Amino acid sequence: MIRRRSFLVLTVLSAAAALSAGACRQPAQELALARDAMASGSGMVVSAYPEASRAGAEVLRAGGNAVDAAIATGFALAVTHPAAGNIGGGGFMVIRFPDGSATALDFREKAPLRAHPEMFLDEDGEYSYQIHHRSHLAVGVPGTVAGFALAHEKYGTAEWSDLVEPSVGLARDGFVVSERLARSLAGRLEAFRSYPASFAQFSKDGEPYAAGETLVQADLAGTLARIRDEGRDGFYKGTTARLVAEEMERGGGWITEEDMARYEAREREPVRGSYRGYEVISMPPPSSGGTALVQMLNVLEGFDVAAMGAGSPEYAHHLIEAMRRAFRDRAMFLADPDFEDIPVARLTSKEYADEIRATIEAGAASASSTTDVTAPAEWESSETTHYSVVDAEGMAVSVTYTLEGGYGSYITVPGAGFLLNNEMGDFNGRPGLTSENGLIGTQANLARPEKRMLSSMTPTIVARDGELVAVIGSPGGRTIINTVLQLVVNLVDFGGDPASVVAAKRLHHQWLPNAVRMEEGFMSEADAALLGAMGHEVGWGRGQGIAHCIFVDSATGELVGVPDPRDSDGAAAGY
Numbered sequence: 001m002i003r004r005r006s007f008l009v010l011t012v013l014s015a016a017a018a019l020s021a022g023a024c025r026q027p028a029q030e031l032a033l034a035r036d037a038m039a040s041g042s043g044m045v046v047s048a049y050p051e052a053s054r055a056g057a058e059v060l061r062a063g064g065n066a067v068d069a070a071i072a073t074g075f076a077l078a079v080t081h082p083a084a085g086n087i088g089g090g091g092f093m094v095i096r097f098p099d100g101s102a103t104a105l106d107f108r109e110k111a112p113l114r115a116h117p118e119m120f121l122d123e124d125g126e127y128s129y130q131i132h133h134r135s136h137l138a139v140g141v142p143g144t145v146a147g148f149a150l151a152h153e154k155y156g157t158a159e160w161s162d163l164v165e166p167s168v169g170l171a172r173d174g175f176v177v178s179e180r181l182a183r184s185l186a187g188r189l190e191a192f193r194s195y196p197a198s199f200a201q202f203s204k205d206g207e208p209y210a211a212g213e214t215l216v217q218a219d220l221a222g223t224l225a226r227i228r229d230e231g232r233d234g235f236y237k238g239t240t241a242r243l244v245a246e247e248m249e250r251g252g253g254w255i256t257e258e259d260m261a262r263y264e265a266r267e268r269e270p271v272r273g274s275y276r277g278y279e280v281i282s283m284p285p286p287s288s289g290g291t292a293l294v295q296m297l298n299v300l301e302g303f304d305v306a307a308m309g310a311g312s313p314e315y316a317h318h319l320i321e322a323m324r325r326a327f328r329d330r331a332m333f334l335a336d337p338d339f340e341d342i343p344v345a346r347l348t349s350k351e352y353a354d355e356i357r358a359t360i361e362a363g364a365a366s367a368s369s370t371t372d373v374t375a376p377a378e379w380e381s382s383e384t385t386h387y388s389v390v391d392a393e394g395m396a397v398s399v400t401y402t403l404e405g406g407y408g409s410y411i412t413v414p415g416a417g418f419l420l421n422n423e424m425g426d427f428n429g430r431p432g433l434t435s436e437n438g439l440i441g442t443q444a445n446l447a448r449p450e451k452r453m454l455s456s457m458t459p460t461i462v463a464r465d466g467e468l469v470a471v472i473g474s475p476g477g478r479t480i481i482n483t484v485l486q487l488v489v490n491l492v493d494f495g496g497d498p499a500s501v502v503a504a505k506r507l508h509h510q511w512l513p514n515a516v517r518m519e520e521g522f523m524s525e526a527d528a529a530l531l532g533a534m535g536h537e538v539g540w541g542r543g544q545g546i547a548h549c550i551f552v553d554s555a556t557g558e559l560v561g562v563p564d565p566r567d568s569d570g571a572a573a574g575y
């Protein structure tokens with residue numbers, strides 16, 4: 001059942017906007033924005049902030065394609081969702097064309113030219129979390145603007161300036177701060193205090209913004225205007241690049257104007273897999289997401305998951321065991337393919353899944369051993385953002401991009417008004433360090449000049465019999481892969497309407513630490529005790545992921561946008 005929680009009408013809706021199966025159905029050409037699942041006949045954008053969804057949907061309505069809309073939405077999120085929307089970070093875009101072909105764009109940040117594997121050690125040679133995650137050395141060369149420029153050059157149809165302009169207006173004239181954003185900014189005020197440009201931009205004369213107030217970002221408007229007028233050179237050369245390099249020099253960072261000028265986004269072959277007749281198209285390395293997703297789906301395909309039942313201890317056990325093995329392989333093999341040979345074909349093969357399945361024992365948890373490999377133990381930040389776009393022709397775009405931590409490094413570039421990422425923290429911190437509750441030191445993902453750090457982002461598109469089925473993805477660090485996995489399983493094995501596919505509770509296991517974290521309600525306490533009796537360390541955690549997705553109703557062909565109910569700011573915009 002698709003529900004309508006709130007419905008913000010942008011144009012006057014006629015009484016003919018009757019709902020089928022509870023979904024709002026909009027008259028053609030009228031743009032509507034909804035906080036909850038919404039059906040639409042033509043084009044749809046679902047993202048983490050209403051103005052950003054609207055910016056993209058307006059592009060669709062004006063005749064732009066899904067790539068154009070994804071670019072406009074991404075720039076608008078850089079203004080309205082500063083925790084993760086960005087021009088100072090990076091990410092991935094998976095595109096499926098109406099003829100069923102697909103491509104993937106990689107605009108992951110790169111290490112600067114001076115980078116080396118020991119760069120996160122302090123002067124005593126000890127690993128430093130501070131340097132790795134919370135310093136100017138934690139900043140990677142940003143990729144988002146180059147990624148959007150590449151997407152536009154290869155697949156866009158609208159004028160570039162028309163796609164950047166909405167974000168210029170949102171930054172220059174301001175936008176209304178939501179309750180969630182007000183809370184989020186207030187929570188980071190102390191962290192911003194260390195960086196005067198951040199404190200000035202994200203506080204109101206030193207006081208937190210209240211919900212309902214207007215946030216203006218004049219320096220950001222200036223940078224976006226340069227990008228609007230000069231394309232990628234407005235970011236990677238001239239004033240913006242100089243301002244980045246100056247801030248790096250002030251704070252002991254290594255990114256230079258040369259690093260900025262050399263940055264290139266890459267087009268890559270998507271990872272493809274199948275699951276019970278559904279086609280899965282996702283992000284290849286340097287994300288681990290698509291590879292691990294397909295590996296886990298292949299393993300689960302050999303079990304009768306539907307018969308086990310959603311939320312059953314038996315299902316959870318098999319899910320966890322598939323996750324344990326995929327995350328071990330992630331730590332061993334996955335990294336930047338421009339630097340390392342990665343056995344993606346083997347990891348995503350049905351034969352390898354058969355071998356893995358044979359090692360899973362019904363009713364008994366296996367161990368997570370660190371004897372042959374090191375692994376990351378800490379839970380990752382959930383501050384990334386995902387958005388989904390489908391246009392009237394059926395072109396689908398799935399984008400996940402990030403600053404890494406919420407508000408990245410907390411460093412706003414003075415005079416340029418955008419936050420820099422702390423993505424270097426996604427490289428392994430110290431070569432060779434093995435620790436069950438410590439760090440990863442595997443060779444493949446060590447920092448090197450111009451290398452991209454490993455990611456978990458998993459922008460994904462699902463199709464069947466040549467038809468688009470869903471555009472999915474999520475933030476959540478390493479939990480992203482498991483969130484997307486469960487979206488696919490919910491859709492294929494457990495059925496239900498799109499809203500319940502997204503709302504269903506999720507769990508996470510990442511090999512190390514050897515612990516299961518479940519959202520409240522995934523299963524009953526009694527079933528959790530049964531799962532524990534199998535040998536799993538079961539715990540309850542906060543919300544997992546924010547999956548802003550679009551589904552195609554197979555009966556009507558309509559698009560159903562589903563903002564994840566875990567995010568009160570998420571919104572679908574369609575016409």
Ligand code: GLY
Nearest residue numbers: 404455456457477
């Ligand atoms: N920084 C989160 C990720 O790339 O997966």
